Every structure is written in structure tokens, then in C-alpha cells.
Amino acid sequence: MRVRIADGDDEPYAVKGTGRVEAFSDGVFAIAITLLVLDLKVPNQSPLLAGLLTQWPVYAAYLISFAFILIMWINHHWMLEHIVRVNGTFMLLNGLLLLGITVVPFPTNVVAQYVLTDDQNVATAVYTGWFLLIALFFNVLWRYASHQGRWLSQSDHDAGLARVVSARYRWGGPGYFLAFVLSFIWAPAALAMTFLLAVFYALPHEMTLPGDSPAVRHARPA
Amino acid sequence: MRVRIADGDDEPYAVKGTGRVEAFSDGVFAIAITLLVLDLKVPNQSPLLAGLLTQWPVYAAYLISFAFILIMWINHHWMLEHIVRVNGTFMLLNGLLLLGITVVPFPTNVVAQYVLTDDQNVATAVYTGWFLLIALFFNVLWRYASHQGRWLSQSDHDAGLARVVSARYRWGGPGYFLAFVLSFIWAPAALAMTFLLAVFYALPHEMTLPGDSPAVRHARPA
Amino acid sequence: MRVRIADGDDEPYAVKGTGRVEAFSDGVFAIAITLLVLDLKVPNQSPLLAGLLTQWPVYAAYLISFAFILIMWINHHWMLEHIVRVNGTFMLLNGLLLLGITVVPFPTNVVAQYVLTDDQNVATAVYTGWFLLIALFFNVLWRYASHQGRWLSQSDHDAGLARVVSARYRWGGPGYFLAFVLSFIWAPAALAMTFLLAVFYALPHEMTLPGDSPAVRHARPA
């Protein structure tokens, strides 16, 4: 749709549109979020109601994993919205990010199973540490793509959108690092911190951007 | 394809086409419907025929889950057909709906396993209650998108299509609520009610719209 | 791409392009074919080589399921290539076909497990019966879509392509019915018949169409 890219027309051969990267990434997100349902097992305990109620940590882990993957999909979506070209290095870095995201159910289940035991600090550290890693992958991918407006559309580059998205991402690294450190001190605080960060990243972009900023107006057809 | 949207050209920055939302949703629907097959196990009982026949509740649950997810996909498909722009809030609400749909095999298996036991009321309540939730998610998503024709194409808005789709959806909430209440009184009636509603939503739109209404004619190229 | 459809411009409202039906179907095929790998388990038996060799029926079932789903995908692909519009009824019939295809690993595993036992006739009947059902679904879907050239592109309709594809499909019903009957008489012959039919449907269209027929020439840009 957008055809001009920020740094002119001198892109090398091994550079192309984002269509298949989006399709592949969407596939991975969609599968990761749907596979979660395999963790829900019909209880064999009687009566049924008691069996369902004792499974609450499984349901909580399911909802949290689902919400986190959904939020990360929306943010990945916005990122690629600004990017108009990718190359092989971008695809490798994007692959690293997808690795981080597909693994999310694993640390979530670790926390669900161990949060009420003596191992709660280790479990929470695994959990927050994994999100710290994902935050780093998000930042590396975005910085690589937006460095000097490299793969951004001309209009995004002009509008300084790279700065807006970078501002959102900037909080991820220190935020999850703080949660990771808190894991060893007081696990509940670390989990609360992680959920707060998820809510922050779940906020629609339209809430975090003032309605009359250049970044908002630029995309409007004249 | 359709480019004009109902409320003019003043859409804010964080608004865009539906392509990736459709791709992601299609992926989730496709995976959810295909994962069902993992519940089909080759019987180890001898003779084979008897082993297959005693598995009939598994097959029935498979067919019902498949049919329900297919019907919901078709309705989701029609909804997005009318919508030309989405924003972050839409993506979150759509994510809620997808959560509802991916979980469908779970309450279906609960019913399959408990419908012939003393727990049939609880099992049926879980089942109908879950569909009530999905009906609410469908309505919330559609109302958000069609409110004052917000994200509809100009032609859909003019043709009053929002009213036609809303009319279809309006029955979901009360219908599944009635089924939910019936679960506690007489489980078979609750299940029958759920299947009737599924048949209603399975009816092709072309059957529920009169052939010469403006809603039908508007999309025709002049 | 092709915009004119055979029966003129009077299509009703609830009719649209095939994009999302293709995306959903491709997703289902892709998942069904990839899920097969879950049946491959690392042998725990020692020595490893003996463990691997004793698993040969699992590998054979894997290869056969994979090949059959792939062949059906290619044929589904060709069918939709000719179809330019779909409606709700088409989507339901297509859903039936997808149901048939996603279940394929189940009868295949039944045969793999029982082909060398006394239950070989029942197992083979389940297998061939299932493919008979799929053949019927393919025919119903195609007939519905191509009846009087309904959803075909104008050029396909003119070129009589409906007849060419119908000719290929025509063998499915009687062929698999014969295999089904053979199942009760001599199971190996029924399986051989099924594989022959698979090879027939695996034949690229370019081999079954003479190079200078109108059906071949029509699609060529003038």
C-alpha cells in the first residue's frame, strides 16, 4: 500500500515486502494461542462442580496465557504496520521473537503449578525472566527495523512515529527487569508488576496518542 | 476493496484495514476446528466394531463441536465482511470472542462425558453458559464496530445493514440465557434449545434476507 | 482477479469472493497435515534401530495420511481456482468436506492398527467408507458451485471447464464404493483400489488435459 520507503530507492536485492512475514507470524500467534486449549481437561472427579472448581489454577493460567499472547500479537501487528520492507536479518530476529512468544505457556504453567509452593521465587523468576527476554527481542527487532527510519514508510519516518513506538517499548526492558529482581524478594509483587505491564501494552494505541498530534494526523488522506 | 467509511475521513491514526485481523481470526478458527480430531482415538477394544460403537459419545461431541465452530466462523466472516476498519479496542474485543470459540471443545466434552450421569444439570449449565458468553461477545463486538455506522462501509451504512445483522444477533443473548436457565430444570430441553439456535445461525444469510430488499440490492454493481 | 461471473450481474447480497474461504480451508489442510507428526513417538526400546524398525506401520500410516491430505488439498485448490463467488450454503458444504478431511488420520490409524488382525475387514470398511464419504462431499460441493455455471468465471463457463473437472470427480463415487464393497470380500484389494484412486487424483491436471484443448487454451492471455 505504502510504496515509498524512508531511505530512498537504493534498497538491495534481498529486501522485500512484509506479506509473508506477517502471514507466518500470524500463523504462529494463532496456533500458540489456540494450542492453549489442550491444557483444559474434563475433570474425572465427582461431583462435577467440585472437579471444575479445583481446576481453577489451570483456568487462570489459560486466561493469562491467552491474554498475554493476544496483547503481544496486537503489538506485533502495530509494529509491522509501520514497516514496509524486511530482509533476512529481520526475519531471523522476528523468528527469535516468535520463539519467545510460542514458549509463553510453559513459564505460565510453571507459575500456575508452583506459585503456592516453596518454589514460588524460582517459578516467578522463570516467568518474569521469560517476559524480560521477550521485551528485549521486541526492542531489538524494532530498533533494527526503525534505525534511521530504515524500513519505515516515508510518511511514518516524517511523522516521527518511530519515536512514538520506541517510547512504548522503552518501558519493557526496565519494567520486566524490575519484575525479575522482585521475583527473588517477594513473588506476588513481581507477578503484579508483570500484569501491570501487560495492561500497559494492552492499551490501544489510540489511547496513548493525543488525537491531534502529527503522528495521528499524518496517515489521514489529505 | 470498499474504501469510503461511514463517518467520513476523520479516522485517527490507530485505525486500519481488517486484513490481518481476518488472517489471525481465520487461523484461530481453523486450528480450533482441526484440533478436535485429537480427541478421536483408535479403540483398543476387541472386536473393533464394538470398540467403535461404544465410542459414539466421542464422535457426537466431535461432530457438534465441529459444526458449532464452523457456524461461528461463517458468522464471524459475515460480520467482518461489513467492517472496513478496526482499531486496538476492536482487536481486544475480537480476541475475547476468539477466546470463547477456542474453548468450545471443553464444555462440549464436559457434556459428552456427564450428560448421562447425575451431573447432567451442571454439565449442561456449563455448556449453555459458555454459549451465552460467546453470544454476548459477538454482540459486544458487533455493536462496538457498527455503533453509528462507525467502521462500516458507506454503502452498508446507507443500506441499513447494521440493523439486519443486529436483528440476527439480537436472539443470541435471550436464547442462550433461556437455555442456561433450562439447564437447571430439564437438561434435554436446554440442549435442544442450543441446537435450535445453532441451526438458526447456520441458516445462510441469503435465506434470511428477502431477495429484493435494499440490503440485498445495494451491493450489486449498478 | 476474474470479475465477471457466468450468470451475469444479478448475484444477491450474500455472495462474495473466495479469499477467506481459501484462507480458512488452507489453514485446516495445513494443520491437519502437520498434526500427523504428533503420532511419531521416539521409541524407548533398545537397541534404537530395532525400536525404529518395529514402528514401521506408524510410519506407513503417516506417509499415507500425509499423501492423501496433500492430494486432496491440491484438488480443492484446483476447484476453488475455477470458482469466483461463494455464499453461505457453499461455506457449509465446504465445511462438511473439511470435516471429512481432518478426520482422515483416524481411519488411517484404524487400518494401520488392525490390518494384520481378524478385524481387517471392518477396519478396511471404515477406511474406504470414509473416503467414499469424502468423494461424495467433493462432488456435492462442486456440483453446487458449478451448476449451470453458477459461481464459475465467465471464461471457465465458456470453455466447458465444469465438464472437465466433473469428469475427474465422476470416478470418485463409484470407485470408492467399489473399494468399500471389496473391503468385506478381500481387504488387500480394497486398499489397493484406494491407493490407485489416490494416484489418479494425484495426477497433475496438466497430464489429464490435452495441451491444445479449448480448456487449456482459454486461460491464456490473448
Add this chain to the structure above:
Amino acid sequence: MRVRIADGDDEPYAVKGTGRVEAFSDGVFAIAITLLVLDLKVPNQSPLLAGLLTQWPVYAAYLISFAFILIMWINHHWMLEHIVRVNGTFMLLNGLLLLGITVVPFPTNVVAQYVLTDDQNVATAVYTGWFLLIALFFNVLWRYASHQGRWLSQSDHDAGLARVVSARYRWGGPGYFLAFVLSFIWAPAALAMTFLLAVFYALPHEMTLPGDSPAVRHARPA
């Protein structure tokens, strides 16, 4: 996007664009890479940290499978980037390649489980032998498509790109064959060889193509 193909306009009927082949292949790659996560199980051993640490071979196998599938996706992606038309034979050959790729977690898990046992030679031979097969499938698919520039775009044909990609692929066959032979002599060397080849194929195309070669310049809009 690119419309002219190398051998003129005389393509037969049963030839078409690559859209759905890409969609199907992307789906298969995305599912194969995401299903890997099902191998990660929360340890039940106490303390948690020890339980996690003893699972390291599972994590290593996970990372290696993920990386290999990602690298093969990127290479598949590049291959299809050059191809503008496909036919039924191409779809069958591509299906063979996808079969090879979806199975990758199986030999990887075989190695993970047996690399420290007396069966390490057999396990490594299974592993390297499978990659040899995939390398052959890649080469057959590419040769079929690029033979005399058959399905390449005119510009790729002119620029000799077929030779560039062929040069990359040429190393796969002998390389993995050497690894396969080494498996029987010294398993660690065979595994090291396989990883080296993976790194080679992970190298972005932009690193292996000189920046001012015709192959690089040709795609640039004049």
C-alpha cells in the same frame, strides 16, 4: 506483482500464481514450529530448579528444531520469491519438502534422547540422513521450477538469479551426505557438520550476494 515469466506466454492451462502454495506452506511451517512447544512439560520434580535443569536436553532439542525450521522457512520464502507460476507437479514436490520439514522434531528428539547412549551412531545417522533427504527435496523442487528459467520471472531469469540460488543449494547434498557418513564414524563431528550447514543457510542472502552485482541491482526500480 511480477507478471512476465521467462518462457513467454505459452504456459498451459494448469499453471497459476503462487499465492495459495505460499499460504499453505506458511501454514505448515508455522504449525510445525509452534507444535514443538508441546514437548516442554512442567517438571514435577522437587526442587523446581533441579527439575528444570535436568530437562536441558529437551530445551536444547526445542531450540535446535525451532532454529532449523525457521531457517528452512526463510530459504523456502526466498525460493518462492523468485517463482511466479506453479503447476500440479510443483505442488506435489513442494508437498514432499513440507513432509520433510514437518517431521524434523522426530529425528531431533531421537538424537536428544540417544546422543549420550551406545546408540548415538544410529541416532545421529537418522538425524543427518533426514536432513540429507530435505536437502535433496529442496534441490529437486528448485531445479524443477528454475529449469531453463521455466517458472522464474523474466527479470530473475535475465539476472541469472537461478545460478545464485542454485549455488547456495549445491552445498546441501554433499554437505549432509558427508555428515551422514560421519555419523557412523564419529557422531559429534556429524552433529557439528549439521550445525555448520544450518549456520550457512541461516546467513541472510544479502550477506552472500555482493552489493553491486547484477543480481542485486536488477530488482531495483529504475
